Amino acid sequence: MAQKRSEVRRRSGAGPGPDTGIEAASRSRIGNGALVCGLALLTVLVVFLDVRTGNDLRVVPLLVVVPALASVYCSLRQTIWVAVWITTVVVGFRVGADGTFWDFVFGIGFAVLACALGVAACAARIRHATEMARLRSAAVTLQRQILRPLPVVTDHVFAHGLYEPIEEDRFVGGDIYEVVESPYGTRVIIGDVQGKGLAAIGAGFAAIAAFREAAIREPTLTGVVEALEDAVVRHNVFSAQTGETERFVTALVLGFDGSGRVEAVNCGHLPPRLLHDGRTSAVTLHRTYVPLGLAGLSREARTTESFDFPRGATLLVVTDGVTEARDAAGDFYPLDERIGSWAGHGPRELLDALHVDLEDFSGGVRRDDVAALALRRATADGSGRPGAADEAALRVAAV
Incomplete structure (x- = not known):
C-alpha cells in the first residue's frame, strides 16, 4: 500500500514533503x-x-x-x-x-x-x-492543492495525468489542468499561464475556478471559454491595481459528450495527439485563437470544431514543458517521434513511458512545469474503463 501511495503521489505531482527542501x-x-x-x-x-x-x-x-x-x-x-x-x-x-x-x-x-x-x-x-x-514549498503545495489528483473516471472519459512542477529559485510554473463531469458531458482543460511564481499560480487558480463553475453551468463549450476569458481579464484588472504583471493563459478546452467526436477550442495551446491502432498523429485543429485574457486584441470570435475520437484511442495533450524540454546539446524533445513506439500503450503506460523518456532525454534538468493528460473514451461495454491497476490507483488516490 505504501508503495502504491508513493506511486500515485508521483503521478499526481505530490512529490516530497515540504520539509525536504528546507533540510537540503x-x-x-x-x-x-x-x-x-x-x-x-x-x-x-x-x-x-x-x-x-x-x-x-x-x-x-x-x-x-x-x-x-x-x-x-x-x-x-x-x-x-x-x-x-x-x-x-x-x-x-x-x-x-x-x-x-x-x-x-x-x-x-x-x-x-x-x-x-x-x-x-x-x-x-x-x-x-x-x-x-x-x-x-508553500508555492508548490498551493499549486498541488489547486489541481485535481489524477486519474479521474467520468461517464465519458478516463483521464490519467502526469504533472511535475519545477521547483527552482524562480518558483513553480503555471501549468493547469482539470476534468469536470457536467450535465452536458465531460469538459477538460489543459493550459499554461504566462510566467512563473506565485503570481502565475494566482492566474491559474482564477482560470481553474472559472472552469469548474462554467463547465457545469454553460451548455456550450464556447460559453465555457467565454467565462474563462472573463475570469482571466478580471484577474488581470485586479493584478494591475495591485502592481502585479498582467498575464495570459494558453489553453486547450475539450468537450466529450459520449459520441465518437470531441469538441475543441484552442486558445493558443499545443494541438492534441491521437494514438490509435498502432499509429500516432497530431490532431489538426484549423482554428487557433488568441490565449485567454487577450480576446480584446482580436476581432475573431472563438468557435468550436470537432474531430474523431474512436473507441480504444488515446488522446494525449501536453504543455510546452514537454515539447520544449532540451537535451545536453540544446535540442528540443521530439514528442511526435517518440510517442510512435508507444501507440499501443494504455493511458497510464503511455505517460509512464513519456515520463521516463523525458527524464532520460533532458538528463533530469527541467526548465518548466511538465503536464500531460492521456484521455480514453469510457464506453457502455466498459472497454474504455481503467484496468485493475488503474482502479487500484484510484482507490489509493482517494485515501
Whole structure:
C-alpha cells in the first residue's frame, strides 16, 4: 500500500514533503571526512611554506580566508569548526612569532574578525536558502492543492495525468489542468499561464475556478471559454491595481459528450495527439485563437470544431514543458517521434513511458512545469474503463 501511495503521489505531482527542501538548504555539500582531510592538508602545506619563508613572509595569516570559503559550501556547524581550527592555528603561530605587542593584538584581532565574518556569512546563506525553500514549498503545495489528483473516471472519459512542477529559485510554473463531469458531458482543460511564481499560480487558480463553475453551468463549450476569458481579464484588472504583471493563459478546452467526436477550442495551446491502432498523429485543429485574457486584441470570435475520437484511442495533450524540454546539446524533445513506439500503450503506460523518456532525454534538468493528460473514451461495454491497476490507483488516490 505504501508503495502504491508513493506511486500515485508521483503521478499526481505530490512529490516530497515540504520539509525536504528546507533540510537540503542547510545541508553541507562537503562530507566531514573530506573536509577534515582537506583542511589538514591545507594547514600542513601553509605551515610548511611559512617555515620555509621565515620572518620575511608570513604565510599562516592567509589561512583566515578559509572560513569564508567554507561558508559557501559547508554547513553552519562545519564552518564554525573550520573557524575555530583556523583561529587556533593562526593564534598559535602568532604567539611564537617575533613582533611588538600591538602586532600580536592586531594579528589576533584580524584572525578572529575574519573567522567570525565567515561564520556570519554561512548563517546568512543558510537563512536565505531556508526562506527560499519554505517559499518554494508553500508555492508548490498551493499549486498541488489547486489541481485535481489524477486519474479521474467520468461517464465519458478516463483521464490519467502526469504533472511535475519545477521547483527552482524562480518558483513553480503555471501549468493547469482539470476534468469536470457536467450535465452536458465531460469538459477538460489543459493550459499554461504566462510566467512563473506565485503570481502565475494566482492566474491559474482564477482560470481553474472559472472552469469548474462554467463547465457545469454553460451548455456550450464556447460559453465555457467565454467565462474563462472573463475570469482571466478580471484577474488581470485586479493584478494591475495591485502592481502585479498582467498575464495570459494558453489553453486547450475539450468537450466529450459520449459520441465518437470531441469538441475543441484552442486558445493558443499545443494541438492534441491521437494514438490509435498502432499509429500516432497530431490532431489538426484549423482554428487557433488568441490565449485567454487577450480576446480584446482580436476581432475573431472563438468557435468550436470537432474531430474523431474512436473507441480504444488515446488522446494525449501536453504543455510546452514537454515539447520544449532540451537535451545536453540544446535540442528540443521530439514528442511526435517518440510517442510512435508507444501507440499501443494504455493511458497510464503511455505517460509512464513519456515520463521516463523525458527524464532520460533532458538528463533530469527541467526548465518548466511538465503536464500531460492521456484521455480514453469510457464506453457502455466498459472497454474504455481503467484496468485493475488503474482502479487500484484510484482507490489509493482517494485515501
